[in-house]
Amino acid sequence: MNTHTPSEATMARTVLVTGVSDHIGARVAAALAADPEIHRVIGVDTVPPPSLPREDGALLGRTEFVRVDLRGPDVTKVIRAADVDTVVHFSLVSGPSAGRTAMKEHNVIGTMQLLAACQRSATVRRVVVRSTTAVYGSSPHAPAVFAEDTVSPEVSHHGYARDAVEVETYVRGFARRRPDVATTTLRFASFMGPGVDSALTRYFSQPVLPTALGFDPRLQFVHSDDAVEVLSRMARADHPGVFNVSGDGVLLLSQCVRRAGRPMLPMPAPAFRLLGGLARGARLVDFSPEQLALMSHGRAVDTGRLSAELGWKPKFTTAAAFDDFLRSRGGPGTLPVALVDWLAYAMTRR
Template sequence: MGKVVLVTGVARQLGGRFVRRIQRDPEVDRVVAVDAVAPEHHLGGADFVRADIRQPTIARLLAEHSVDTVVHMDVTGTPLGSGSRATVKETNVIGTMQLLGACQKSPTVKRLVVKSSTNVYGSAPRDPAVFTETTPPKSLPSGGFAKDTVEVEGYVRGFARRRPDVAVCVLRFANILGPGADTPLAAYFSLPVLPTVLGYDPRLQFVHEDDVIDVLRIASHEPERGTLNSGTFNITGDGVLLLSQCARRLGRPTVPLLMPAISWVGSALRTVGMTDFSPEQLRLLTHGRVVATNQMRETLGYRPKFTTAETFADFARSRGPGLLPPEALAGAVDRIAALPALGGGHPPTQSAN
């Protein structure tokens, strides 16, 4: 008999994509797709069950379908539809607690995969240059999605201690981008003008949504020979980009603002629904964050198809040209760089021929 996989958070674009992908694997017999909201996208041949993971009914679903693999993707930073931040937090934290409680009592569950985030490391001025999976944050997140992920991972570690027979994999994804990305950072980069923090040019990493699907699939199956897919792994594309590089590649002008001003602008943008410019996102756009991926490569055995730069390029193409076309902006930078230094040299002469 094949595997029975239960996936949470399927009403979101990424959850729906994973459901459609995992059911094509020959070793998967059935996929049970769960969300409190009916998805607008197609889920293939999966069995959709409209259920709220904050309620104890999730335990009944595990028993009814004899689920052996749980992929928990309903840990997110933004509400779906008209939901509120309070609803998101309840789903992230209370929903995870209910799901883990159900998994703990289930005799059939043998594998648990949790979609987490590198937000657990926070963003602070005295952060290390690179975070590994065992590096403690300099300053624990005080609120928002980052705090939710810290709490979620704490509950997952407790579950792993109580059920050592279950293979548990926590995937800490960096900022997810791609043509279909609907994250707060994607919304920020879609603004016609990018507000930035005066005096800061943070380092950023991105993981492509295609790589997210691939690595979730790897974590959901038995490990291949020479690899191990239980534990905690940072997941991101190779390399880093500065925020200023991102703006140039998008062709979008930046407006450097002092911290109080950008906080006010962020509140205004959040109020009108243009982007979730939360305090944690503001800290990321101030101090940045870079993580190591040695464990992803050497232990999990996964090498992303897209680098950070390639991920951002694919995202940028999907958003169309900005106010300043990247080619024109690059040409202007080259022309300025070619100007003679003040006080020395002469402008280049043109031949009459």
């Protein structure tokens, strides 16, 4: 366990948070800006952050927003001009809404540019990077539970998971070149909760939930509140290393479907892939190859290292996070009823 306390470690004075147009990224910036011991919080993104009503009436508190594309040189200027000492890199795109090429450039090239700026900086002393448990992949040959040092039998070659693998490679290289910087990598399970917009939250919002016939994968979620808390804690004190982040426990997909109160439509893999293509084309749900693998084989991780390091556990279990998401989403989903009827008819004709 890291024995540093905030008073013993380098205190965060000026924090830069990337990805503040995201609901969680904006909340992290707001939480840090509310800390009187942090002098300045700078939020960067290509678009302004959303409005986040708070009890005190503020939106993002003292956070200063700067429009920056991480793929360009401007982030170096911001870090140098503000004497940034702590960087929280949340800006990873998990869905290809802007196209796969733009997504990869933002995730991989953007991270490379940010880390290069940190490496050249004389003031940066702490870097916290958002990653994902998707780096472990989803495979029938996977272990029951992944620890941080578990070697995955199958590395994803698709989308966000592949980007995250590359990002972590660059983060490890940065940590070797700048051993004086406390570098933290957080592998989050799928985000869940009010305000979260992801492939999984869109999937569970549909009126009928297609599943891969013969599979009932284990899923894990981390509540958005707990994601904000762990990112804020890591930004305030030195906790170098790699940490899995998830709510306790797992849910089977069938349990999620029952909790959602929606009918399940099991279908063979080819039909599942066909539906994925239709849903992706209609911009309803991102049924990418990595999502199809997760919805077939699932994934579970051990979070003991995080609990030991922080002396803290997420407030929400996986089940509680999912239930809170369901409470926040009233009404039917958006999958066209005609499409559901056609798929059901096609299944009966096989």
